[in-house]
Amino acid sequence: MDKQISKINSLKDLENRARLLQDELNGKTVISICSGTGCKAYASEEVHAAIEDEIKRISKNDPAKIKNIVIKRTGCHGYCERGPIMVIHPEETCYMGVKKEDVPEIVEKTIIGDVVEKFVYKDETGSPVFKESDIPFYKFQKRIILDSNSKIDPTSIDDYIRIGGYQALAKCLTGMTPDEVLKEVKDANLRGRGGGGFPAGIKWETVKNASGEPRYVIVNADEGDPGAYMDRSILEGNPHSVLEGLIIAAYAIGASQGFIYVRQEYPQAVLNIIAAIEQAREIGLLGENILNSKLNFDVKVHRGAGAFVSGESSALMAAIEGSVGEPRLKYIHTAVSGLWGKPTNLNNVETYANIPKIIKNGAEWFTSIGTKGSSGTKIFSLVGKVNNTGLVEVPMGIKLRDIIYKIGGGIKNGKKFKAVQTGGPSGGVIPEQLLDLPVDFDELDKAGSMMGSGGMIVMDESDCMVNIAHYFLNFLADESCGKCVPCREGLRQMIYIYERIMSGNGRVEDLKMLEDLSVILEGASLCALGSTAQNIVVTTLKYFREEYEAHIYYNSCPAMVCKPLIHYTILENKCSGCRICVKSCPVNAISGEPKKPHLIDQDLCIKCGACMDVCPEKFDAVIKRTGILEKVTLGEKISEKVT
């Protein structure tokens, strides 16, 4: 099947090759299994091995049977909740949660063109949905970038060429001048997908017009936001699309050297992108005189060693230069004076992945998707207390409610929605009353949050907003490089105040103090890590002030999260004295004789909740309470305790 590697010299070469490759798969059935990190966690590799074994076993007996079967390992499909995901092409039959024991049955049915209904997605009414794109999770999305993830093997450049890959690059290099490419990107109004939302076209122009040689282009794949993994999915699942975007950018700007800064914590992504670069070099899409256009360009991969702040542009460049990744003051933009003092263009993975699509389909097509100010689509990682966890790609301007309820399938365990946190640690929370907000750069900013890299963490009624804000501040304080005082000291002081509030020692003036500190952090920090850190404080204070007040005035945590403010008690009238909780208590805080109601010693209790977990459902005698001990009586609702 492997044919000789021939260099590609023109657009025609590419098209011919794509056609050849397409013919190769004509009439064949492709079994593709997701090997993204999410599915790997569900042992998709074992499933893949089982399929290969099964095919081998069948081919021994009857080789003719499987001559039309091709197995393929693809990138992330996005629907991580139901992994491992298996899709049979061309019918697009989608199987979910496949285990290795199920493989023989599926392979057998697939060979005769049948489907196994039991692994297929079932909708609310229980009727099966066979086609991947008909599943509600996918139906409401608009996947222009993630779409190819599920169709190609990320380690094979042929797969990418088959679906028309690198044709946009060839179009640029053979038929467009750099200025025309730049104009196209500017017209498309592609805004930086890394969080800032700065128009990519304008940035490219600045770099192009800045004096200094050589110029550099960098892919920022230092995706440090907890709960966001779209960049990793693209790099793992479709590295060539990023590479193609990068080469186009280099052509438009006139750069000769590119870097891809990717986290060491993403081993698969590092491997795939390195393999992709080598393959591209082999067929002449990287190196000297690419496609006979006199463009000389090569790419290096730089692995980041795990520092959140190194995702900031000037810090990232310092890291590539080989020093400590700390940000610097940017009175001169990195676009003018970046890597080694030379003009440098830095964009996010997703931004680069959009470029080939824009070139191929035109700026007009791109602006037709999304809203006026923010065109195109955005990938979000929808995680937290939502039924369908995974990566979703939606057009800009979609309502939050649609993402969470239509695509995400609502809140887990039928609980009540409380807030959604967007934009990673730099973003804020959005409460229920703003759920109809159209999601784009400007609207999210207005609500006090931000687009960020696209993390979307859904929280339900059992999440304490004070605790969440404390969590993010802790994260940021940990990741702060310590160079500027407002960020280093301001965050620390905020954490002290939060710890005070969470332990029931909050003071009346604390809320005012938090607001004051937020203003200072926003105005005086050196980089975005500090200046956006207050978003979470300000938004939680704005939308969930009563929760803070409950902590301070009533020593009560309405969501029952802050341990010092909750306590467990055994209801005398329900406890049957089975001694199960006595045995499970790690600190021996529960005393009691058989057949008599037990008692928890509040002084010894560490509030681990083990007793509540083990108490048999039929008794349900252990309850969790919050608030001042004396005020709480049986059956009282939390809201009554607070007011």
Next chain:
Amino acid sequence: MIDNKIDFDLIQNKIKNSGFKLTKSRRTILNIIKKAKKDLTADDIFVLSLKKDPGIGIATVYRTLALMEKFGIIEKIYRGSNKAVYSPAENMYSNKKPTLKKAINTVSENSGIKISKTEGLSPAYLGAEEGYYFKGKIDDYHNIEKINKIQAQLDIWTGELKKIKREREIELEEIINDFGKIDKILEKHELNKNNLIQMLIDFQTEYNWLPRHVLFYVGSKINVPLSQIYGIASFYKFFNLEPRGKYQIIVCAGTACHVRGSMNLLQRIVNVLKIKPGDTTADYKFTLDTVNCLGCCALGPVMLFNNKYYSNPSKKELEKLLGSVT
């Protein structure tokens, strides 16, 4: 003979009541005095205690002796030259308590030396009073004893030195072998200062931590001061300046896992392993770490162990899992 069964409880109580502890070195010294067939000078005690515990210094010996004397556990006796000898005090023994006079007589009988006057005087004053010196050639005796002891000690030390030398040689050989490996990695990165972080990443993957000699070597090879290398190695989370356990347990502390209860999972692991996050168990088997996101949020709260993901394991599952590896 003295029934030399020392009442350690008694001594311990005594020391404790005075606000001190019966530490390991104090116990060693007491044992030496207890087992001694004859009276010992501070030097003798030091030499003997070195065999038991190489960490004891002469100052420790003197301090301990002074302390014991203060508590009346041992007695300091001056004989002959200006060297004091130490012997157990009467109340160090649980049952029969010999009188001071008897004790000294016994001791002197054993060593074959006659003491002229002992009656009626407390031992501390023995040396100070004129005329209470040993008869006979006490200096000669001490010299011979000393020479023998030093000879014996020298033999032991020479043996130990040889052993240490061999160990160091092996270590050096390993390090020299290492340098070959390091050179390979350095060459891969073209000995370029700008690639320092990339080199360190490769060393970290190779050794699982960054040994000091490696950093030294790298610094001298690519001409970067050690301080700068340490600056980078301590800035980035991926690098470790201390050896790591054989197995790493990585708990995701990302937001998605946090809201699904990763703190409780972490607490469970802490309870099982009895180490704090970031620490390594004493046998270098497990290292417990947290990361900001493992990127499999659907499984949350999730932990990574032995290249496998586990979703919210219970305490029992954890114990089984950690017990399953050797």
